[in-house]
Amino acid sequence: MAGVSAATVSRVFTNGPVSADLKNKVEAAVKATGYRPNLSARRLRSQHSSTIGLIVSDIRNPFFTTLSRAVEDAAYRADMRVVLCNTDENPAREAMYLRLMQEERITGLIYAPTRTMADKLGAMAFDFPIVLVDRAGPSGSQDVVGIDNAEAAGLLVDHLVAQGHRHIVGLFGNTSSTAIERHDGHAAAMARHGLATDACFLPPMAEAAEAELTRRLAAGEPPDAVMVSNGQMLLGLYRGVRRAGLETPRDIAIAGFDNEIWTELVESGLTVIEQPVAEIGRAAMDLLFERLRTPEMATRKVALAGRLVVRGSSGARGTAREAGPQADLGR
Amino acid sequence: MAGVSAATVSRVFTNGPVSADLKNKVEAAVKATGYRPNLSARRLRSQHSSTIGLIVSDIRNPFFTTLSRAVEDAAYRADMRVVLCNTDENPAREAMYLRLMQEERITGLIYAPTRTMADKLGAMAFDFPIVLVDRAGPSGSQDVVGIDNAEAAGLLVDHLVAQGHRHIVGLFGNTSSTAIERHDGHAAAMARHGLATDACFLPPMAEAAEAELTRRLAAGEPPDAVMVSNGQMLLGLYRGVRRAGLETPRDIAIAGFDNEIWTELVESGLTVIEQPVAEIGRAAMDLLFERLRTPEMATRKVALAGRLVVRGSSGARGTAREAGPQADLGR
């Protein structure tokens, strides 16, 4: 319709060398017809998909929500699409989505694997690079971006001990390497303080954490403090405390990971480790692009710092709620 | 490698008619080579993309987070992918993503447009059906799924009036048709009660709502109650109330839309309209599939019911916090 060859139209759309004259003709025809190039055809022919895969356990978890937004923004800036998958911590779904990624011929993958899959990843062959986020595989086997989990858990323990707590129970998720690292950090810090460790692994869900707290309260004396390894479990823990009619930190101190919005709004606030989630997403994309440029580069582990946010819930036992530090509403 | 034609391999992958013998050979070869079909090629040749587009303003808004999860689950069940886009309420980004959707040759689109784009949609031609969610275009021009916004806003007003409030300020977003409908419902209900209307439109963000409340408090007497049109604004409103050192409902009553997790955890809870978000997502997918089956079907508007969740924040003025209904932690 523009009276030019398909090759010329293609050059107009890919900013190839075209005379101004023909370019105008093509653009006029494009406007008139509403023509849009077919991305499937382009991908097939050009052999690059300009697509980033993102596999997380559940987009409704605020950590992954924020992460996905950061990944999408970075992809948008690089003129790439992202295909997002939720696995619900189900290894079978993960395997399925990994296959899908191969069928999509994605450029690269950002992935928060379960422990089960993380262990198998090394034995699989993929045609694209993978950067793990939040959760690592066997040491050194994959690029990873996250925080220093053991250190962060230690910060929490140190803080609770400084507030006078001695019996500090740790509840940790049972599906991710991250929860193990946090457990180990908890155990190491307790040992450093000469305190006995009391911890267990649970499904990383609110219900499980609430049930475990309830069980322990029914069994006897409440511990001085309880800390948990993610935002979902912190929610369950908080609900359990309230349902038991206890008050923090008067009757029990609590703390956990993930500075979710509600943690600062509730009573005098909940003490948490804040992760630089958006930065983790950006760093993962950066690392992915670097890996694409330099495939032979040695495997990297990027650990950003977690930040301890002290609020009322972790104060000394016997302290009234009002005596805790005020929730910080000013950020 | 299996000693068969490409056509036969294709038939194995698409469950076409193949003898058990050849099927086994192909499957053995697939296992040995790790072969995966190329989706771009398949889409190009078969002329269907099996892809659903989803365009929302910001995935970090819990409404859209939950919506996207419901859409993805439904897509997964239908063996389709979804491509997700965030527009930040920016019409230029919306236009860009609509172009992308055409280039992807998506099967259908689920879309929460700004008012600006919703008005233009009728004049544009797309090769795929569109179902709007949460926000409608000009009446009858597009399929829509959402709640009855005017009715829901009326529920909130009726409830506040029943609690003895008279001067009920309404703060509404200024980018969506939804906020307009909620405004109109507010105005109509106030009129029904013989009360003067006091409302304004703001950017649908926490900061804007907080600033507006602060401005009004500085200007004179606080109103009896303030209601807002979404979760972000409710957050800003709540922060503003706390920052002003006020207590709900003693000094001021507040209420709003979206039953976000923190609204039930805060003090004695915030009164809200709960939207059946996951159901909205499923209904939108159902409507999309129906439209694909019956393109000539008359345009539909599906309105699900919003549910009034009464909590402490909307009680009578002068009531102490503790006198409000207890927050419901039991769901």
Next chain:
DNA sequence: CTGAAAGCGCTTACAG
């Protein structure tokens, strides 16, 4: 049931 052949809509050497 099976294979040879055509063709989806692009991009990319290649020649001019």
Next chain:
DNA sequence: CTGAAAGCGCTTACAG
């Protein structure tokens, strides 16, 4: 700068 031709990896009538 421009076009004719080949080909990316599939699927799908068509014949057998």
